[in-house]
Amino acid sequence: MVGGSGPSPRGRATGYDRLRYVAIRQDERFVLLKVKFRRFVLPVVIVFLGWYFLYVMLSAFGRAFMDQRIAGNINVAFVFGVLQFVSTFVFARCFARYARSSLDPLAEAIRIDADRIVSEHVGPPEGRLLPRPRHAGAPAERERAEPPRHELSEPARRPAVEPSRARAVEPSRAPALEGPRNEPRSQPKNEPEPRRLTRYPETGGR
């Protein structure tokens, strides 16, 4: 059961499912999403930490500056402190807005389109149009498989599939990348975490 449709040693993704993620990572929209995320987050982290440490440093070492009165009993230190609050609110708001307008639609599109992206790169799964069964993988299948690259090679060599077949993989029927939003209560799960198994090669399953 190595590299097949059984769960991988860590039970998270089979060889095929792993390929799905590798394929999505190469998708240009995902690259764009990543760039957009980093392009926003990095400068913001630098700016707000810098702005905060400027305040801390001035409070510690720039007291003559901080002690100046501005109006009545309000001094620079007080205004600077309140500005830290204001800037925190503004940054939080900016990020929320940016994420809503620039990141969320892209992430959503990638999630919905995942199967098309995957079939373009590696072809659809054979005989696996339905979601991977949750309980698949008896303990015996949890043996340590070959390194992932080996798993990768097999399906990757699979010939690309004719368009009609690819279209058949609709998001609704295909093994959705989206996990269960709310784990259904009616379905008793003996293994709360069937897909995140620890891999212990020597245990032989127990």
Next chain:
Amino acid sequence: MSIIAAADTSIGSGRAITFGLFTLLVCITLGITVWARKQTKGAVDFYAGGRMFSGVQNGFALAGDYMSAASFLGIAGIIALSGYDGFLYSIGFLVAWLLALLLVELMRNVGRFTMADVLSYRMRNQPPVRTAAVASTVTVSVFYLLAQMVGAGALISLLLGIKPGQTFLGMSAGTAKVVTIIAVGVLMIFYVMFGGMKGTTWVQIVKAALLMFGASVMTVLVLSRFGFNISSMLGHAAKASGKGKAFLEPGLKYGQEVKGNPHETLINKLDFVSLAIALVLGTAGLPHIVTRFYTVPNAKAARTSVNWAIGLVGVFYLMTLALGFGATALVGRKAILAQDESGNTAAPQLARALGEHIAGRVGGDLLLAFIASVAFATILAVVAGLVLAASTSLAHDYFGQVLMLGRPKEQQEVAVARFASFLIGSLAIVLAVFAKNLNVAFLVALAFAMAASANLPSIVFSLFWRRFNTAGVVAGIYGGLISAVVLVIFSPVVSGKVDPVTGASLSLFPKGVDFHLFPLENPGLVSIPMGFLCAIIGTLISKEKADPDLYAELSVRSLTGAGAH
């Protein structure tokens, strides 16, 4: 009740109202817990409240978890006694949330219940990663918990007006303190064991709403006394503090300047910088905050909840300015010091003064009783959140993933989680009873420093550094954690700090014991870079190669939310 206590009628009637409100609160929270027990069926319910909380609800709960008694009473107290420096503290607490905001979605998308889920996600060898994460989670939680519980003992005695020499329900003040610690501990264990995340979250929501309401009422009342003129309030506070202009400037408490001793001055200032770094980097690694990211259905709701938390926490800390300065101006620094040396009772005392101004003694008693109950609710909710975080980590990460090799029976794991909460709660009670007379205020800042040194490097690297591997996580967590703890043991907090005026020991150990080697009280300045360094070195010297496919999987999942739980 004894003759002495009965003779003090002013305390007596107020105490009866306070005690009544405390009882009411306990009944309400127990009701919530019993309801939540019926709703809690599996691991997702127990650890993550069924992932059914909305962003706004979880925002309130996050804020509730964060605004501990230390920040409500503590920061108001620091402002009341040391003026501006309390503000410095609250700013660090708030700005830290931006880091949490940027990380929350990624962590929500990747993990299931705990920080260890995120850290171990793409590591080739999970058990050591999980174990390390459990070690740091439990250590940080227990330190934080201890601070809250010891504080709770002293605080509730004060709130109920039990003074040394008096008796309460036939107990001496010392016994009353122990009984309060045990009562708080038992309640906390009950909330967590039976209510799980659902019960705890609703307790947090109720508490956060009460706290915001109480603080707003007091803020409006304080400001109305000064014609809504902040400058006038500051002026009155500065005058009443006896420190004059310096009361409104940084430097009375943190980074004190010692005349004629530039070395000492520099150390004081570095200590302040160290504290500031720990505060701002610690929040995103606090276990009881991280576990809360998983109580919402998806990453968007998680982002909403952090945004709400930022709003609530920010507004609350702005209000503590009015509470703190208002307390100095209306109650007076001397009266606050006389009641409690660390200023923890400034807010309740202010409540009494404000109430008396409006409706005489009855008004004072009522408002005092209300604010005291809010503080009580705060203590209960925060300790419950901490116990839940630690027991979730023990059961899910250690029992489920390490001991049971990732294949525990769900009911079994939840049973272990309940038992773990009992164990951790009992441990905290015992430690707190032993430490009841120690000054443990530094423990909160230390918990932040440990979270920042042990957890943050691994969180950041596992999300963003392709090469990061098992050895890196393990080295980063233990390196950061151990350096923080060791530095504190050899710091003036533990030994060798002496009050220059009275000559009394300000450390944990009595005067005469001095083995301090590290000059700073907060280890963050050294231990946080140390944590990052250990993570980097551990990664580079290990022969293990990170799995590129798993990194791809983690990046895709974290950014798009594909496959999230």
